[in-house]
Amino acid sequence: MNRIQILLQRAAKAPLYRKKFAHLKPGTVRDLRSFSAKVPPTRLEELAAETPKSAGPLSPRLCAGRGPRAIFQLEYDTQPALYVALDRADLRGYVEVLKHCWSLAGLRKGDRVAIFDYGTSPLSYLAASSFTPYLDRGAADLLGCLPVCNDGVANMSPRAVEILRYVRPRVFFIRHDCLHALAVEIERQALRLADYTQALVAAENESLLSDAERSSFEKRLGVPIYRLLRIDAAMFLAMECPRCRMLHTRRDSYFVETLPEEDDAAESPLVVTNWFAGNSPTVRYLSQVRGSLKPSGCPRGPKDLRIAV
Numbered sequence: 264m265n266r267i268q269i270l271l272q273r274a275a276k277a278p279l280y281r282k283k284f285a286h287l288k289p290g291t292v293r294d295l296r297s298f299s300a301k302v303p304p305t306r307l308e309e310l311a312a313e314t315p316k317s318a319g320p321l322s323p324r325l326c327a328g329r330g331p332r333a334i335f336q337l338e339y340d341t342q343p344a345l346y347v348a349l350d351r352a353d354l355r356g357y358v359e360v361l362k363h364c365w366s367l368a369g370l371r372k373g374d375r376v377a378i379f380d381y382g383t384s385p386l387s388y389l390a391a392s393s394f395t396p397y398l399d400r401g402a403a404d405l406l407g408c409l410p411v412c413n414d415g416v417a418n419m420s421p422r423a424v425e426i427l428r429y430v431r432p433r434v435f436f437i438r439h440d441c442l443h444a445l446a447v448e449i450e451r452q453a454l455r456l457a458d459y460t461q462a463l464v465a466a467e468n469e470s471l472l473s474d475a476e477r478s479s480f481e482k483r484l485g486v487p488i489y490r491l492l493r494i495d496a497a498m499f500l501a502m503e504c505p506r507c508r509m510l511h512t513r514r515d516s517y518f519v520e521t522l523p524e525e526d527d528a529a530e531s532p533l534v535v536t537n538w539f540a541g542n543s544p545t546v547r548y549l550s551q552v553r554g555s556l557k558p559s560g561c562p563r564g565p566k567d568l569r570i571a572v
């Protein structure tokens with residue numbers, strides 16, 4: 264309850280939420296159930312529509328009185344472009360989630376990790392303090408891993424293969440749209456990917472590889488591929504667990520709901536509330552990703568939130 268109060272008070276300092284939540288009378292939101300029932304979800308389109316009306320290029324979610332340190336453009340095709348603002352504490356909260364994802368992927372002290380993704384992806388900018396100003400400790404610093412980053416664009420696949428050959432990362436994070444180009448390059452050089460890495464983690468903002476795509480790439484590349492879900496507008500990350508094959512994330516970092524729909528589908532859109540984002544609060548962000556919530560209890564993360572997709 265305290266958490267909800269803090270979040271709503273914080274959100275009241277942001278132009279978008281002040282307007283959206285003006286109808287909520289004090290005392291209306293008493294618990295998570297009334298939070299879900301009374302607080303309206305926010306869509307990406309609303310963030311884009313509100314941006315020109317706000318004072319700067321940042322999202323209308325920016326809280327007055329806070330001092331953002333790092334600003335990243337979000338990977339959405341909206342007009343205007345959307346940004347997210349983070350301070351040291353936000354970065355600290357976000358990196359805890361990435362660290363959790365890395366641990367679930369099996370990364371331990373001394374492991375090498377390669378990241379083939381954009382610099383504006385949280386997979387890159389939360390990896391190491393040497394990459395990002397104001398990030399006190401990245402996932403690699405916290406776990407004692409050695410990270411290597413390269414821009415995740417398909418025509419850089421030959422370089423990605425060089426990194427694989429010479430760095431031999433235990434896990435290789437890659438954008439979906441680079442998987443095909445990587446496979447082509449591996450085949451061109453007649454390499455066996457399993458000689459250079461143990462697993463790929465495929466990620467994209469608000470999108471997941473389908474099971475069919477995954478098994479086709481696993482067959483082609485000969486290593487397991489796990490999926491990592493990014494919902495960048497909500498500063499959300501969830502990692503597919505190698506054991507139960509569901510997405511895991513930290514319960515302390517998020518409240519996740521599914522939005523019931525009329526068509527009775529097994530999977531509904533995921534709605535994410537972020538507990539740690541102070542500069543750009545995320546209150547019931549309605550994502551484009553569908554899934555269903557599952558009870559906790561996987562041995563690899565007994566307290567984790569679990570989502571089947």
Ligand SMILES: [Zn+2]
Nearest residue numbers: 504507561563
């Ligand atoms: Zn699991």
